[in-house]
Amino acid sequence: MFYRGRRLRKNPVIRTMMQETTLHKSDLILPIFVCEGTNIYKEIESLKGHYHYSIDNLYKVVDEMNSSGILSCILFGIVEHKDACGSEAYNDNGIIQQAIKKIKELNKDIYVIADVCMCEYTDHGHCGILDSDGYVNNDKTLKYLSKIALSYAHAGVDMVAPSDMMDGHILALRNVLDENGFINLPIMGYSAKFASAYYGHFREAAHSAPSFGDRQSYQMDFHNGQEALREVEADINEGADMIMVKPAMAYLDIIKEVSLNYNMPLCAYQVSGEYAMLVSAVEHGLMKESVIEESLIAIKRAGAQLIITYFALDIAKRLTY
Numbered sequence: 035m036f037y038r039g040r041r042l043r044k045n046p047v048i049r050t051m052m053q054e055t056t057l058h059k060s061d062l063i064l065p066i067f068v069c070e071g072t073n074i075y076k077e078i079e080s081l082k083g084h085y086h087y088s089i090d091n092l093y094k095v096v097d098e099m100n101s102s103g104i105l106s107c108i109l110f111g112i113v114e115h116k117d118a119c120g121s122e123a124y125n126d127n128g129i130i131q132q133a134i135k136k137i138k139e140l141n142k143d144i145y146v147i148a149d150v151c152m153c154e155y156t157d158h159g160h161c162g163i164l165d166s167d168g169y170v171n172n173d174k175t176l177k178y179l180s181k182i183a184l185s186y187a188h189a190g191v192d193m194v195a196p197s198d199m200m201d202g203h204i205l206a207l208r209n210v211l212d213e214n215g216f217i218n219l220p221i222m223g224y225s226a227k228f229a230s231a232y233y234g235h236f237r238e239a240a241h242s243a244p245s246f247g248d249r250q251s252y253q254m255d256f257h258n259g260q261e262a263l264r265e266v267e268a269d270i271n272e273g274a275d276m277i278m279v280k281p282a283m284a285y286l287d288i289i290k291e292v293s294l295n296y297n298m299p300l301c302a303y304q305v306s307g308e309y310a311m312l313v314s315a316v317e318h319g320l321m322k323e324s325v326i327e328e329s330l331i332a333i334k335r336a337g338a339q340l341i342i343t344y345f346a347l348d349i350a351k352r353l354t355y
């Protein structure tokens with residue numbers, strides 16, 4: 035006797051019945067890039083199929099969300115004025131604050147997450163406040179991240195997601211939110227975020243590349259898996275409601291390990307470079323389009339419950355619910 039696995043692969047019905055992993059629209063979070071100015075709807079060179087939207091044009095993407103059934107998004111801002119402390123990020127009338135209000139006005143049921151970081155707003159492009167020697171000062175940065183998160187909270191955001199990789203950032207945000215009455219506002223930590231070459235397309239899209247050096251003194255070294263568990267554990271202990279692994283496809287081992295070790299809602303970020311690679315492979319006829327769904331299923335099978343992905347709207351058209 036031998037194992038006849040093919041018995042349960044005989045036709046589409048039994049194959050569907052046997053599927054261990056599913057993908058639903060509610061698993062997917064759409065990144066949106068919002069810019070200053072009016073009447074701007076400009077395709078992003080490095081992220082074809084994605085756009086810079088001015089506030090007055092946000093209805094375009096909200097309409098697409100409504101019709102495709104993707105009801106959650108994460109916001110990134112592009113601003114003109116940048117300075118050493120990223121002051122536009124905590125301007126109560128800043129681009130993200132306006133976008134939060136606008137999206138809620140267009141459809142109050144859309145779940146709006148705001149990425150909390152400084153790199154899109156600092157003139158040097160790093161994710162925090164610099165010391166005179168160019169080192170990102172952890173504890174000074176926490177004060178600014180707190181101001182940013184609080185400002186987004188006042189604007190009516192549903193969830194904040196700090197992507198800066200400063201130590202103690204979840205605790206700092208939890209404290210400031212609680213002190214100001216936002217006890218029910220959840221925090222998603224970008225817990226295991228690796229210093230990665232997969233972010234290049236995003237940095238072009240968000241005008242957030244560092245003007246000198248790199249992010250290796252705060253983002254994680256991609257040689258390390260055990261350290262990822264320590265980062266996740268720290269975020270959980272500080273009060274994170276959700277945790278994240280980023281990037282996704284080259285880090286499925288980390289997603290798996292985190293999901294097995296911690297009983298916490300886990301999100302994975304299929305980042306810009308992953309999107310660009312797959313889009314290019316399909317465009318050039320190197321792979322069939324189904325490779326996109328395969329990539330998302332792999333991320334879920336590894337243990338992610340939610341996926342932030344630039345494919346959210348496209349893939350939703352092929353999902354029934």
Ligand code: PBG
Binds near residue numbers: 233
């Ligand atoms: C900001 C931030 C980055 C991404 C999400 N938030 C860029 C970075 O850390 O340099 C990357 C997302 C992507 O590549 O799609 N800290």
Ligand code: ZN
Binds near residue numbers: 152198
């Ligand atoms: Zn950043």
